[in-house]
Every structure is written in structure tokens, then in C-alpha cells.
């Protein structure tokens with residue numbers, strides 16, 4: 001029997017580790033990572049602000065001695081398990097280079113790279129690491145990256161050679177590059193970047209500079225079936241790479257003069273980011289330029305409807321086919337008159353994303369990952385202004401589609417008649433030969449019961465070629481939906497935008513095949529330090545459940561438990577307390593509840609407006625405008641429809657009452673609602689993110705899981721076990737035993753009724769089928785139980 005141990009932790013972070021282990025589930029590697037970083041978290045958490053004071057005041061009350069937990073045999077503490085031989089984490093015999101102290105990297109045999117972020121050379125290698133590896137964790141002092149097939153694929157597609165990757169990693173590693181990793185990189189390089197899928201003069205080509213490889217691929221039974229019958233392999237000189245101007249950069253005109261140099265390199269040099277990373281890039285790309293000029297391209301034509309199949313097959317054969325669009329030589333599709341307005345300046349990280357996309361003068365298809373509120377829309381718009389051909393934008397819902405159209409008009413000189421929306425409410429097309437169409441995933445993929453005007457719009461979308469298809473919030477799109485999008489819209493290039501390339505169902509890898517590799521991923525903490533996104537204080541507030549609630553919670557079915565957790569009267573009071581506290585400070589607050597029943601009860605009781613899947617578009621717009629503009633409305637309740645794409649820069653505080661299990665993505669998306677806070681430039685300004693958790697319930701396990709991604713981005717979660725002076729707060733709801741009893745009866749009745757489950761399912765159906773959209777399948781989600789009056793506030 002494993003020994004049972006009791007612990008007496010005195011700090012919030014230690015208690016959190018204990019809490020993680022107290023639940024009898026095995027500790028996942030993600031959780032281990034979290035606990036390993038708790039020290040780092042604490043460091044980041046220290047700082048001024050009300051939240052820290054609250055936490056400090058309550059720290060001494062923090063004691064969980066009553067809760068024994070078990071550890072594996074022979075392990076005396078949680079940290080030791082992390083260094084067990086089975087984990088291959090015992091580095092006692094690791095051979096180090098003589099000058100290891102001058103080098104910032106550790107590389108292990110599993111492809112994990114650890115960067116000492118406090119090292120004087122750290123900044124020099126960071127950009128290189130982002131290009132070749134996937135950042136997995138970037139808190140303050142130690143960053144972790146992972147070399148993967150996909151990251152190497154992205155690196156090669158960005159123009160790096162495996163030889164250079166191996167040399168550079170070897171050069172900066174304290175322990176040298178393990179031979180198996182060098183071999184892995186070299187093996188990947190033998191096949192990656194060799195094959196390209198190019199759309200030229202409205203035809204798709206499978207293209208390579210290796211003639212023998214093309215012959216080999218053509219012998220594959222699947223690929224040979226995708227080939228256009230009768231088309232012969234062609235042999236042409238590869239185009240010379242020329243400098244490319246991305247609009248919105250300070251020296252766009254100057255860049256045009258660049259001779260034969262990769263755009264990204266030119267920008268990096270001119271934007272004054274001197275240092276070794278830039279030297280590395282310059283060195284690597286100059287080599288590439290020489291090679292490209294002398295290459296011969298062999299190509300074979302592919303059937304239009306077989307492009308995805310060829311891409312998937314090439315990937316299966318370990319020859320991922322990069323999709324590139326030579327838009328500057330596209331004389332077939334009409335040019336779109338669109339440029340960024342002269343006053344528009346894109347930011348340095350936006351420029352970096354774009355240089356990854358347009359690095360070799362063609363448009364590479366792929367995914368750009370930027371935190372919420374960091375300006376993905378402008379990145380998409382600038383890509384559109386660079387390509388200057390017909391553009392389709394796929395948004396997650398009608399409101400987001402309207403926001404996209406407004407942003408195009410705000411940032412560019414596009415004629416309003418050249419941009420149109422195709423949604424359930426609007427179905428017009430643009431004037432002239434080409435333009436921008438903003439639509440939603442559901443409009444494109446919902447083939448059932450299409451009205452005549454919608455069907456003719458779809459025909460229009462499918463009948464022509466588009467220069468660029470922008471896929472907003474791309475992580476939420478199921479592969480099947482995405483295949484349908486690709487099947488109906490013929491785009492030369494695809495740009496996926498997201499803040500969180502995360503899915504709990506591990507389907508993220510699908511996106512690599514369907515869109516392209518991750519081209520860029522920004523560092524959240526860096527953007528927050530630079531003031532592009534807000535600084536956020538995060539806290540988990542533990543809300544004990546009254547005994548009679550807890551008894552019912554323990555005996556109810558697992559399905560009903562989230563309802564009890566959300567309706568915990570102590571949680572309600574904590575929410576009320578925090579709203580009052582922050583309203584008094586002049587904050588604007590969003591309260592999230594996935595549970596629609598709880599959402600309505602909370603909002604009505606507190607006399608606040610609320611929005612959920614069943615609220616009509618016009619009412620949503622009205623409520624959002626009221627929240628944005630009226631000093632009389634400081635708090636808004638939202639169901640999960642508000643998780644993404646809502647531009648509410650006024651919001652400075654977020655309170656989470658109920659959430660979707662252990663979803664890391666939802667947690668990050670929700671945090672994103674306050675990252676764009678308008679007031680972020682004020683001195684010492686902090687936004688706040690509170691997650692209210694019913695103590696000793698399943699919510700605590702989920703909460704720990706939900707935080708993993710944000711902790712990896714460097715966020716610190718404080719645990720607040722008791723809100724200061726809450727018992728003396730006047731007007732708290734459910735303050736008497738009778739009121740509490742009445743509430744419990746209501747919750748019991750609700751748990752027995754199936755109506756709320758149907759509501760939840762309906763809301764989820766809209767989200768899952770269409771990817772976090774505001775509508776259910778086929779249009780508006782009708783609400784049958786007749787919640788009316790989302791305007792529970794007085795005076796309206």
C-alpha cells in the first residue's frame with residue numbers, strides 16, 4: 001500500500017500542488033509541468049494590486065490538513081516523481097560543454113529544448129527557436145520548446161535547411177545536440193519542403209525540384225489517380241525570389257528596393273533588431289537564395305477536387321506538400337483595389353507573422369497564433385492587402401462577420417461596395433470584378449434547406465477562384481466542416497487565425513494537413529509587457545458549499561453536478577461581492593456561465609443584462625452597445641456564446657461562474673475578453689480574471705486542468721480561500737437559512753427537469769457543429785422555455 005501522507009502547506013501555490021495530488025487521478029504530464037512551475041508562478045504573481053493583497057490577507061487561513069493524499073511507493077514528495085528514471089529526467093551524468101555557462105539551451109533526447117530565459121543570450125535564440133520548434137511553456141525564467149515533425153515542417157517551409165537547424169542548435173546547446181535528435185532533423189529534411197502544391201493560371205500543380213521524386217510520387221496509386229489525365233510533367237526554371245513589400249510597415253517602399261533578399265530578413269535587419277538570431281537568419285537565407293536561382297522545377301497537374309487528397313497522401317508518404325500561391329504572377333484573377341490606409345501601422349509582431357507567410361515572395365498557407373486581442377484581424381487584412389485578389393473571410397458567426405467587414409473599412413481604402421457579407425441576414429455580393437466576401441462557417445457548410453438566395457450566393461462563391469481564404473478562430477473548426485469549406489471555396493492560399501491552437505480532442509494535427517503548418521506563435525507575456533495586451537491578475541476563488549447543498553451534490557448524478565456547483569449559494573455571494581467591489585472601482589465586468597439556468601438566475605437576481613444562444617441578433621447588439629457605452633451598465637452576463645470574437649475593450653474584469661469541464665482553450669479564450677482592455681495603458685493598470693470554484697467538488701480538478709495552458713504562457717493563478725470581510729457585506733443574497741433552503745429546492749427541481757439539459761445541448765450543438773458560432777444548425781437557435789426580458793436592469 002502506498003504510504004498515506006498528511007501535509008500542512010502554508011502557501012497558496014503549495015496548497016494547489018497538494019490539491020492537484022489530492023484527487024485520486026494519476027498525475028498527467030501536463031499537471032506535472034504545472035506543479036513543477038509553481039515556483040515560477042509565485043514569482044510572477046508577486047506584485048502590487050488589490051488581488052495580491054486579498055490573497056495575502058487570506059493566505060494564513062489556508063490549511064488543508066484534513067485531506068490526506070496518496071503518493072506512489074518510494075516517493076516522498078510530488079517533485080521527486082518528476083525526476084524518476086521512468087521519466088528519463090535524471091541528468092546526473094549529462095556531459096556539458098566546457099563553456100556551457102555561456103550557452104542558453106538544454107536539449108534532451110526526446111526533442112525537448114529548455115531555454116534559460118534569464119540568460120544573456122536568450123533573446124538571440126528565441127526567434128530561431130520559434131521558427132524550428134513549438135513553444136510549449138513560456139513562464140518567466142525557463143521556456144520549453146519541443147521539436148516535432150510539424151515544427152520542422154514549418155521551419156523548412158519558412159526556408160531553413162536542416163543542416164542549419166542542426167548546426168545552430170548544436171552551437172547554442174550546453175550539452176550538445178543528442179545524436180538521435182540530429183538524425184531526426186536530418187531525416188525530416190530529406191523529405192520536407194521538397195514538394196509544393198501550387199495554383200498557377202487556375203490550375204493546381206504538384207511541384208518539386210527533384211525530378212526523380214516526382215516520378216516516384218506519380219507511381220503512388222493514390223496520387224496517380226489525382227493527376228489530370230493526359231497532362232505531361234513540365235520542367236521550368238524556378239522564379240527568382242525578389243523583395244516583397246508588405247503594406248503597413250514603416251519602410252514598405254524601401255523594402256521594394258531589396259535585391260534578391262528574403263523579405264523577412266530585410267525587415268528584421270531594418271527594424272533594428274540586431275543580434276545573433278538575425279545573423280543566423282541572414283546567413284541561412286542568403287544560402288537559400290543562391291540555391292533557388294539555379295533550381296529547375298518539375299510539375300504535374302492535379303485535378304481541382306483532388307488537392308486535399310494529394311496533400312494528405314503526400315503527408316502520409318512523409319513528403320508534406322507546402323501550399324504556396326505565386327500571386328504576383330497571377331494574371332488570370334482580377335486585382336483587387338485595396339491598400340492599408342496611410343495612417344495604419346502594423347506592429348512588429350504582426351509584421352513578423354506576415355514575413356513568415358510571405359517570406360519567399362509567395363503566399364504560404366498556414367496558421368498564425370496570436371493572443372486574443374493582439375490584432376489577428378489586422379494581420380488577416382494586411383495579408384489581403386498584400387495579395388490583392390478576391391478574398392473570402394470565414395467568421396464564427398454573424399456578429400463576428402460584421403466586425404470583420406467594419407475592420408476592413410476601418411483599416412483599408414477598400415470601397416464599401418467591394419465588400420459584402422453573406423450571412424443568414426445578408427446575402428448580397430460585391431460590385432465589380434472582384435472583392436471581399438465575409439461569411440460564416442455555417443453558411444458555407446450547411447447544405448440542407450438552403451434558401452434560393454443563399455444557394456445562388458454559394459454558387460457564386462464556388463464558381464470562381466479566390467486569392468486568399470481567411471479562417472478566423474480556426475481551432476474550433478472540425479476537420480469535416482473544414483473539408484467542406486475547402487470543397488466549396490477554391491482558394492489559392494489559406495490563412496488560419498487563432499489564439500489557442502488547442503483542442504481537447506487532439507484534432508489540432510488535422511489543421512496542419514488541411515491548412516498548413518503553424519507559421520508563427522507569439523509570446524503572451526512579451527506582448528503584455530509591451531502594452532499590446534493587458535496585464536491580468538488571475539485568481540481562483542474557492543467557494544465552500546453549505547452542508548445540505550453538498551449532501552445533494554454527492555448523491556446527485558454526475559451529469560447534474562455542474563448545476564449544483566454553479567448554483568452554490570456561496571459562489572453566488574462571492575460573485576455578488578466581486579461585482580460590487582469592482583463596480584465601485586469603476587470597472588466593467590463580464591460574468592461567464594456556461595450553465596444557462598444559472599446564468600439567468602444570477603443575472604435576474606442581480607438585475608443585470610444577460611446574453612445567451614437564444615438572444616436575438618438585434619437584442620444582442622443593443623445589449624452590447626449598452627454595456628460598451630452606458631455608465632449605468634457595468635456588468636454583463638454571458639453564456640459561452642461570448643467566449644470568442646466579441647470585441648468588448650471596455651471589459652476589465654472577468655468572473656467565471658461555470659465553465660466547460662477542463663477546457664484549456666475556453667479558459668484562454670475567456671481570459672482574452674479582458675486582454676484587449678482599453679485602459680491597459682494607464683499606469684499600474686491590471687485586468688482581473690476570477691474563476692469561482694465550488695470547493696471539494698469536481699470543479700477543482702477541472703479548474704487545475706483549465707489553467708495549464710495559461711500557466712504555460714506565464715500567467716500566475718492565486719488561490720483565494722476567503723474573500724475579505726464578505727460576511728459583513730450588506731445585501732448578500734441567500735444570506736438566511738430559509739433563502740438557502742428555497743434555492744436548494746429550486747436547484748433540485750431543476751436537476752430533475754430535463755429542460756435545462758436541452759438548453760445546454762442546444763447551445764452546445766450550435767457550438768460544436770459550427771465552431772463556436774452564435775447560431776445552431778441552419779440558423780437561429782430558438783429558445784422554447786420562454787426566457788424573456790434579458791433586460792433585467794431597471795430603467796430600460
Ligand SMILES: Nc1ncnc2c1ncn2[C@@H]1O[C@H](COP(=O)(O)OP(=O)(O)OP(=O)(O)O)[C@@H](O)[C@H]1O
Pocket residue numbers: 345346347350370371372373374375376377378499644645646647649672676
Ligand atoms: N497595428 C495596430 N494598430 C492599432 N490598433 C491595433 C493594431 N492591431 C490591432 N489593433 C487593435 O487591437 C484590438 C484587437 O484586435 P483584434 O480584434 O483583431 O484582436 P484579435 O486578435 O482578433 O482578438 P480575438 O481573438 O479576441 O478575436 C482592436 O481594437 C484593433 O483595432
